[in-house]
Amino acid sequence: MRERGSHITSPTYRYELVVAPFSKLGASLLEGITLEDLAEDPGLEEVRSLARERLLTAVLGRGFHAPRSPSLEVGSFVAAKLIAAGAGRNVLSRLADYEAKRFLRLCQRLSLEQLKDLASSTFGISFRGDWIDLASYLRGASRIGGRRWRLVNRVVAQGYVLIDRQDLERILAEYVRESIMRTPELELPAPLRRIADEASRALAGMRRRDEVTSEELPPCISELVERVRAGENLTHQARFALVAHLLRHGWKESQIVDLFRALPDFKEKVTAYQVAHIAGRRYKPPSCEKMRDWGLCNADCGKK
Amino acid sequence: MKAIVDLFRAYYRSMRGTIYVPEVSRREFMFRGFDGRVRRHMAFRELEDLRRYLIYEPPLDAYYSVSLYERPEAEMSEKGRIRADLLFDIDSSDMRDEECEKGSVWRCKDCGKLGTGLSPASCPSCGSDRIEVNHWLNERCIEVSREEVRKLMEVLTGDLGVDEDWVLITYTGNRGFHVRVIEGPLTHLDKEARREIAHYVMARGLDISSFISTGGLELRSGHIARALRLMGGELRGHEKLSPRERRRFEEALRSSVARSAVRIDWMVTTDTGRLTRIPNSLHGKTGFRALSLTLEEYGSMNPFNDAVGLPAEPELSVEVRLMVPRFRMRGEAFGPYGEGEVVRLPAYAASFLLLRGRAIQSH
Numbered sequence: 001m002r003e004r005g006s007h008i009t010s011p012t013y014r015y016e017l018v019v020a021p022f023s024k025l026g027a028s029l030l031e032g033i034t035l036e037d038l039a040e041d042p043g044l045e046e047v048r049s050l051a052r053e054r055l056l057t058a059v060l061g062r063g064f065h066a067p068r069s070p071s072l073e074v075g076s077f078v079a080a081k082l083i084a085a086g087a088g089r090n091v092l093s094r095l096a097d098y099e100a101k102r103f104l105r106l107c108q109r110l111s112l113e114q115l116k117d118l119a120s121s122t123f124g125i126s127f128r129g130d131w132i133d134l135a136s137y138l139r140g141a142s143r144i145g146g147r148r149w150r151l152v153n154r155v156v157a158q159g160y161v162l163i164d165r166q167d168l169e170r171i172l173a174e175y176v177r178e179s180i181m182r183t184p185e186l187e188l189p190a191p192l193r194r195i196a197d198e199a200s201r202a203l204a205g206m207r208r209r210d211e212v213t214s215e216e217l218p219p220c221i222s223e224l225v226e227r228v229r230a231g232e233n234l235t236h237q238a239r240f241a242l243v244a245h246l247l248r249h250g251w252k253e254s255q256i257v258d259l260f261r262a263l264p265d266f267k268e269k270v271t272a273y274q275v276a277h278i279a280g281r282r283y284k285p286p287s288c289e290k291m292r293d294w295g296l297c298n299a300d301c302g303k304k
Numbered sequence: 305m306k307a308i309v310d311l312f313r314a315y316y317r318s319m320r321g322t323i324y325v326p327e328v329s330r331r332e333f334m335f336r337g338f339d340g341r342v343r344r345h346m347a348f349r350e351l352e353d354l355r356r357y358l359i360y361e362p363p364l365d366a367y368y369s370v371s372l373y374e375r376p377e378a379e380m381s382e383k384g385r386i387r388a389d390l391l392f393d394i395d396s397s398d399m400r401d402e403e404c405e406k407g408s409v410w411r412c413k414d415c416g417k418l419g420t421g422l423s424p425a426s427c428p429s430c431g432s433d434r435i436e437v438n439h440w441l442n443e444r445c446i447e448v449s450r451e452e453v454r455k456l457m458e459v460l461t462g463d464l465g466v467d468e469d470w471v472l473i474t475y476t477g478n479r480g481f482h483v484r485v486i487e488g489p490l491t492h493l494d495k496e497a498r499r500e501i502a503h504y505v506m507a508r509g510l511d512i513s514s515f516i517s518t519g520g521l522e523l524r525s526g527h528i529a530r531a532l533r534l535m536g537g538e539l540r541g542h543e544k545l546s547p548r549e550r551r552r553f554e555e556a557l558r559s560s561v562a563r564s565a566v567r568i569d570w571m572v573t574t575d576t577g578r579l580t581r582i583p584n585s586l587h588g589k590t591g592f593r594a595l596s597l598t599l600e601e602y603g604s605m606n607p608f609n610d611a612v613g614l615p616a617e618p619e620l621s622v623e624v625r626l627m628v629p630r631f632r633m634r635g636e637a638f639g640p641y642g643e644g645e646v647v648r649l650p651a652y653a654a655s656f657l658l659l660r661g662r663a664i665q666s667h
Binding site for chain 1: 464465492493494500501514523526
């Protein structure tokens with residue numbers, strides 16, 4: 001884009017912005033640009049086009065777009081999330097997953113120092129050597145499934161948590177996801193609305209509506225069904241618990257796979273395999289105590 | 305109950321200066337009246353307004369929200385949470401300590417069988433699991449809860465980086481303690497993060513073998529380090545252990561971790577919508593003060609001397625309805641009393657029995 005004539009002043013080339021278009025530095029590049037500019041300015045045509053590419057790639061789940069110039073990356077990132085927010089939670093959730101995973105892949109090329117700078121300046125995370133402050137750790141890690149991410153299995157001292165580089169990358173990816181999910185929903189000008197509608201249609205084409213209702217499920221499982229339908233990213237344990245329960249309640253494997261179509265990282269083959277595996281082994285649904293341990297119990301329902 | 309309402313009012317009049325809620329104007333209040341009515345979504349601009357209210361309409365129990373809100377008096381969805389104290393509830397009722405439960409009376413709701421001491425999971429006579437308990441409390445209940453507070457403080461200040469000045473410890477007025485972190489980064493945590501903290505404190509889900517294989521035994525903080533200290537110092541060379549020795553070592557470590565873990569009600573810690581008792585208000589099941597305590601005080605306080613909120617005068621007559629074990633208050637010994645016995649007691653002791661549901665007023 002604004003290599004000529006738009007509002008975005010071209011910075012000296014910085015790869016960091018390509019990897020992390022969400023950064024504070026990135027945001028500063030967009031100062032003074034309005035939503036109307038993003039929609040109408042002829043100088044921002046490339047931005048709109050790359051924003052569309054981001055969204056469609058995210059929705060269709062086919063790899064990542066080819067990296068472009070830093071200013072184009074930043075502009076299209078912001079445009080894409082505003083459009084996605086206008087298109088609804090499901091599209092936004094796909095985009096959040098896409099950007100988080102794209103960051104996770106590309107950030108390998110940043111030095112540890114760059115990663116930490118990014119973490120501090122953009123997300124307010126503080127460090128003491130290899131230790132990350134407790135509140136920041138929890139903000140990212142409490143949404144990641146798996147025993148090793150639980151605080152109880154971490155080395156914790158003086159309000160800091162010991163992590164390695166890979167942990168930091170993964171935590172930052174969660175921050176990216178979360179920050180995109182918090183994008184405010186704005187009234188979109190027509191040119192952006194058209195892209196939003198296109199993304200929604202593409203998503204609708206990806207999933208067939210599931211017809212099964214969530215009646216008579218325990219409250220924790222109904223909530224998971226709702227969360228999946230809203231396109232929310234669930235932890236591994238939550239997915240397992242959901243599948244095991246639904247099978248127990250007589251859902252067919254194909255119905256369960258259909259339900260999962262709403263998830264941002266849905267892959268038919270993988271899901272079908274996992275569901276078939278749980279069905280084949282006849283795994284018992286997790287007990288109430290397990291559900292509580294995993295943080296999935298949402299009510300004192302009295303069921304066992 | 306009229307007599308007790310008057311005693312509560314007199315307490316709130318003479319002790320008004322001790323009633324304290326940090327950032328009072330941002331909190332939601334809830335009161336349970338002597339008539340059983342509950343009032344929610346109340347707010348006070350200033351501490352003085354709250355103190356006046358307590359005198360004007362003394363409640364049986366008085367609570368405020370752990371959360372601070374933009375609009376504390378609004379409906380839940382409209383309140384606008386700013387942040388929330390991180391609350392730990394330590395209650396000896398959860399610890400199933402035999403001596404603490406000595407004076408407790410349980411009753412099967414189905415067949416009516418009565419028993420004393422630790423309540424069984426199911427009725428020994430009809431097998432029903434519908435068992436209600438009228439808990440007693442004694443010095444032992446306070447002793448076991450106090451130990452949990454001590455361990456919790458070690459985890460909070462040593463591991464979690466909580467400054468002692470950010471912590472408010474109170475006696476609940478009944479069988480345990482509340483520990484609140486009221487300042488610092490942990491007051492901004494969401495529900496999921498609070499669950500992580502709660503489980504950490506309890507060592508719930510702790511994967512001991514992962515600590516051993518990553519060489520975590522060099523640790524200076526955390527449950528594993530404390531457990532090792534409890535076992536008598538550092539152990540090294542664990543990587544050279546035979547599988548059998550390693551299993552035994554893990555077993556020993558596991559039971560030691562259980563001693564380092566803090567027993568809290570974790571659902572309370574995760575719930576930012578929680579209401580909690582106002583410090584120095586009276587507890588409706590004891591007439592005791594929910595005393596706010598310094599780090600030195602919680603280690604030695606005895607509620608039967610230090611937290612008695614009601615006066616000795618007037619003496620009241622009560623008729624015992626459920627056996628009362630021997631107990632001491634303000635240095636004076638009372639009981640034991642059997643069912644049907646009518647006794648004349650100082651107001652604080654009579655109220656204690658009335659509020660616990662062990663006696664009714666007799667005229």
